[in-house]
Amino acid sequence: MANSFQNKVLRINLTTGKVSTEPLNESYAKDYIGGRGLGTKMYYEEVGTNVDPLSPDNNMYLVTGPLTGTMAPSAGRYMVITRGPLTGTIACSNSGGYFGSEMKYAGYDVVVIEGKAEKPVYIWINNDKVEIHPADHIWGKEVPDTTDLLKEETDEMAKVACIGPAGENLSKIACIMNEMNRAAGRTGVGAVMGSKNLKGIVVRGTNPVHVPDGERFMAAIEEARKVLAEHPVTGTGLPTYGTQILINILNQSGGLPVHNFRDSGTVEWADKTSGEFMIEHKNLVRNKGCFSCVMRCGRVTKTYKPYAGFGEGPEYEAGWGFGADCDVDDIDAICQANFRCNELGLDAISMPCTIACAMELYENGYLPKEDAGCDLSFGNASILADLVTKTAYREGIGDMLAEGSYRLAEKYGHPELSMSVKKQELPAYEPRTLQGMGLNYATNNRGGCHVRGYMTSPEILGLPVKLDPAVTEGKAGVCKTFQDLTGAVDASGFCLFTTFAIGADIIANVVSAATGIEYSPDELLKAGERIWNLERLFNMACGFTGKDDTLPQRLLQEPQKFGPYKGSVNRLHEMLPEYYELRGWTEAGVPTKDKMVELGLEDAFAQMLGAVEAAAAQNN
C-alpha cells in the first residue's frame, strides 16, 4: 500500500566512494515513526555506542519524517542524527527550510553518510543519480558562497545543506546550514560533517510523495491547518513578531538569564532587543516561511551602521544570547553577530553563551587580557561579530571559543562558570524562575536544550495549561509528557511550533492518515517515550549516569539576584525522584528491564548493560 514514506534509504560511504540503496526497515518506521526516532534506532543498531564523534566510524543520518514533503502544514523538517562532539551524547539536530522535503522528492527517507573522504568533497543527489564530487575549490568558503557555487555547479532548483569554516575547522559548536539560513544547529553536527571532509550535500528531487487515502489525508491536514491558522500564537503572534516576541514576556516574568546567568531576572532595556522593537526600528524586512508552513516565523532582517548588514534572524535564543546574556542592548550588533553565525555555520545559541562565559571569566580575572586579545567586558557590542569570525577560523581566543563554554571554562580553571548541561550551553530560560524547565534541562538527552520538553509553554505562556513557574509539584509529569510528545513530533516531520496550537490527537490523526499506520494519541506518545528511552540507553551505554542529570551549581545554589523570583534557586531535588519514578527508572535514573520490555527496548537495554559492565571491568 502506498504511504508517505519513500521506503528507501540512500547510503554513501565516503571512504570507499560506494553508493547504495536499500529498503526502509518497516518495523523501525512503525515503532519510531521517522525523523529523530528512526535515525536514532538506525544509529544505535549500525554504529553502536563507542565511536569517537569525529572519527570516520561515526555515521551521520539525515532523516525525514513521514509528513516531510507532504501537504501537511508546517511539516518540512529533517533531522541529523549522529554522536555529538560537544556532548558525547546522542546528537540529533532538527532543521526546517526546504532541504528535507527535497530529499523526500529525490526518493529517500534517510541519507546515511559513512566514512571519511580523502579530500574535500560534496555529494550531488539528483533523484536516483548520486555522485561524489571534489570540493577543494569550495573548501574554506562561507555558507552563502558555498550554497551559490554548489547550485551553479548542479541545479539552480537544488537545495543545499553545507558547513561553513566552523565545521571545516571542527568547532564543537558548528552546525549544518541549509538554504543558507536554516540550521541543524545544536550539538556540533557541523563538526561531524567537517570531520568527513564533506562540505555539502546538494539534492534535487522530482518524485511524488503518496498517501494511502487522499480524501482522509486532506481532511486530516485541513483540520490541522485551520487550527494553526486561527490560533493567536501560530496564526498571528509568530508570523507578525517571530520568536523574538518572547524577549519581553520572559523579561517581565523574571525568566531572562543575564550576564551568563549571574545577574538573571529582569533588565530595564530588554524591549530594545525585542520582536516589537525590530519592527519599530525597521530591522524587519519581511517574514519568511519553511516548506508548507502557515506560521512563517522566519525574519529577513537588515541592520544599520555601525553594524550594517543583511540576513535572517535572530531567533529569540540568539537575540537573548548576544543580547541579555552578553549585556548588549544594541539590536543591530545582535543581528550582525547572528548573521555571522549563519554565514560561518555556528550554533547561534552555544556561540553567544560561550562568549558570555568568556566575558565572566575575563571580568573575574581568570581569562587574561593577552589571551582575550580584546576587551571582553560584558556589554562590549563591538566585539561580537569579530569573536564569531575568530571562532569559526579558530583565530586567537576563537580557538578556545570553538570548543564551547565548558572546555573554555575548564581551561581557565573554572568549569562551574559554564552554564551548560552535559557540556551543551543552556538556552534562554532561567531555571531559578522556571522550575520545570530546569528539570527538562537536567534530564535532556542532548544536554542543555529547550526544544525537547518546552516547559516555558505552561510555565510562562500558559499553553496548554497554566502552571506556576515557582512550583515544583506536578512538574515531573508534565515535563515527561512534553518530552515524549516532542519525541513523536520530531519523528513525524512536523515543526515543534505546531504544538502551540495542535495536540497529540490531531498529530496522531495526520500521521495515521499519511502512513496508513494507525496511531492513537496514546500510541503516539508511547512512540515518543520509546524514542526518549532509546536515547537514554544510548547515553548510558556511552558512560552517562543519573549524576549527569543536573544543572550548573550556580542555578542550584546561588539565589537569583533580580526580578520577581529574586532569592530563588532551582529545586531540582524536589522533581527528579518523581521524574525517574514516572519514567519507570530506578532511583539512580537507570531504565528498568520491565519498562524497557514494555517499550520493546529489551535488546537495547541488554546492550546498554553490557556496555556499562564492560566499561566497569576496564576501569577495574
Place this chain on the structure above:
Amino acid sequence: MNIKYFAYIRDFTREKETTWNDPADDLQALLQQLSQHYGKKFREAVFNETEDDLNNLIIVLVNGRHVAHLDGIHTKLQASDQVSIFPVVAGG
C-alpha cells in the same frame, strides 16, 4: 501605577506604557478603567464576553507573576504594583 503593554496590545493603546493615577484596587476594576480610556478593541482583548473574566488570549502579570497564579481577575492591586499586559505569545 506603572502599566506596560506589549505586542499588538500596543495597537489598541497607542503607547507602550502609562503611569495610571488613582488606579482601582483590583484587576477587574483596573481593566474596566483602562477599557474606558482605550476603547472597544482593548476591552475585547482583555475581557471575555461578559467581562467577568479575562480573555483566554491575554496574559496579565502583576509584579512579574501571571495573575492565574494570584487571584485571577480579582487579584488585589496597590498603587506601587507593576502591571504588564501581553497577548498570548509563544516562540522558542
